[in-house]
Amino acid sequence: MRAVLLDGYGGAERLRVAQVADAAAPRRGQVRVRVHAASLNPIDWKVCAGYFPLIPGQRMPMIPGSDCSGVVDAVGDGVTDLKSGDAVFGLISGGCGHTFAEFVTASAKRFVRKPDNVSHAEAASVVLVGVTVLEALARIITLRAGQRLFISGGAGGVGSFAVQYARSVGARVLASAGAANLEFVHALGAQEVYDYAGGDLAAQLNGLDVIFDAFGELDARRYLACLKPGGAFISTGSGGRTMHALAQRYGKHLWLFGALVDVLRLSWQARRQERRRVAMVFGQPRPEHLAHIAQLLASGAVKAQIAQVYPLDDIARALGDAQTGHARGKRVIELANG
Ligand SMILES: NC(=O)c1ccc[n+]([C@@H]2O[C@H](COP(=O)([O-])OP(=O)(O)OC[C@H]3O[C@@H](n4cnc5c(N)ncnc54)[C@H](OP(=O)(O)O)[C@@H]3O)[C@@H](O)[C@H]2O)c1
Structure with missing residues (x-):
């Protein structure tokens, strides 16, 4: 699969897009998701720069990213509420969720079904x-x-x-x-x-x-x-x-x-x-928060505010833009249409 790789702590210059081994098959309680969109969050550049070394999952080269929206591609044993083909969005881990890739494997509890009235880019932007x-x-x-x-x-x-x-x-x-x-x-x-x-x-x-x-x-x-x-x-x-x-x-x-x-x-x-x-506050991927976000999107009470959508190859520019600390809504990486 194609993914963004961080070769070592630093800025956008330490990022590259490469062909890497596919995301692992899901173990018990996990799902593998084909990522359609992932959002840029300040924690992404902060993790890349080495400011959060204690968050697990930082063996170099690492795939950065926190949250995403996509389609379930494979389901591990014991997962009952999601199935292959479900459109989902979720948060895996601040800066270390490995979502800047075509596929990601993580606990099914980190995901919730995406409402039909929003696109993957919109759902990814609010997680x-x-x-x-x-x-x-x-x-x-x-x-x-x-x-x-x-x-x-x-x-x-x-x-x-x-x-x-x-x-x-x-x-x-x-x-x-x-x-x-x-x-x-x-x-x-x-x-x-x-x-x-x-x-x-x-x-x-x-x-x-x-x-x-x-x-x-x-x-x-x-x-x-x-x-x-x-x-x-x-x-x-x-x-x-x-x-x-x-x-x-x-x-x-x-x-x-x-x-x-x-x-x-x-x-x-x-x-x-x-x-x-x-x-x-420490934002946490509690299932009740994810369900609440889905409900706010479905009802239209909260609308995604997307400042800019970048292709995966533009990750360095996207991360640099996110680092400015000024925004009008969210910056999103799109990996697949929809
Ligand atoms: N603790 C947690 O769990 C957690 C979770 C998420 C985010 N965060 C942190 O929260 C911060 C904001 O995250 P974000 O995703 O919203 O970032 P963002 O999208 O980059 O937004 C930054 C905001 O800061 C505003 N700003 C810049 N200078 C300002 C000033 N002097 N006074 C008041 N506002 C100013 C910007 O306003 P203009 O664009 O209008 O200039 C913009 O609205 C980041 O530091 C992030 O790491 C923490």
């Missing part, structure tokens, strides 16, 4: 970002109708899903974006939009129930005062600049540990400030 939003807003907290929520980075992969999800539960949505994306975020459903470069946002916001820092670099200490008593600040916590700064302080292998220590310390301080909460 990792969708589970992250649902982990934050439907599991760490339960966002409710009428609550005031501020989302930073409303135009990106995580943010564009979050804006739509929050509106679908009836929350009042405020969101930030770069000047060029304000109209896009408004059209997604944000009732108030703010240019993140347009002055001190923390000084302009107040009375919020929830802050969801999809961008992942807001200074929580400053933004806590924008929350009502009992409000929650939840961050994806790993924006590029924050990650580089932490890597310099703690080392490239331990920066995430440093980030968690910072969050725990802040969380303890915030509890003492009128029971405010601070948390870092």
Whole structure:
């Protein structure tokens, strides 16, 4: 099969497209999926650059990729809810899911049936970002109708899903974006939009129930005062600049540990400030999140926002674009039509 190979930690220059051995036949509980589309997520370039060495599955040369949409091609023993020919989408593992390939083999629990009303590219584009939003807003907290929520980075992969999800539960949505994306975020459903470069946002916001820092670099200490008593600040916590700064302080292998220590310390301080909460979200491929995403797509409550589709051979360009940290929805690699 054709696949993207990472020869060693580094940037796009360490990637090549090559002919490799076919994905393994599925073992008990697994399925093999013919990948039609896979999305680009910031974790992909971060894993390629060596910032997450502890995630399993990084023997070089490795096939990067996190999530995908495709068609089940073979089914292992014990799999009862999927069969060959089913169109599915799923998340295998952040950055180490080996989805930038024509076939991938993984646990059947990582996949759910794709709704008919969306293409493979559309389904692939919402998986990792969708589970992250649902982990934050439907599991760490339960966002409710009428609550005031501020989302930073409303135009990106995580943010564009979050804006739509929050509106679908009836929350009042405020969101930030770069000047060029304000109209896009408004059209997604944000009732108030703010240019993140347009002055001190923390000084302009107040009375919020929830802050969801999809961008992942807001200074929580400053933004806590924008929350009502009992409000929650939840961050994806790993924006590029924050990650580089932490890597310099703690080392490239331990920066995430440093980030968690910072969050725990802040969380303890915030509890003492009128029971405010601070948390870092880790998007996880829980079957209930995958089923929830399928339902949101099927009902049209969330629509995939695709910025650009690349052929497999353009992986280096796609990864470089993903690394800019600016987006209008998602970038997707297409491996087969449909
Ligand atoms: N913890 C987890 O489980 C988890 C899961 C998914 C993602 N993440 C992390 O979350 C972050 C966002 O992911 P993504 O997929 O949404 O990335 P993305 O698609 O590249 O989007 C990045 C967003 O950040 C916005 N942004 C850039 N500079 C900003 C600033 N100064 N203030 C506010 N917003 C700014 C961009 O806005 P404009 O395009 O309008 O400039 C864009 O909306 C990444 O660091 C990613 O690694 C973590």
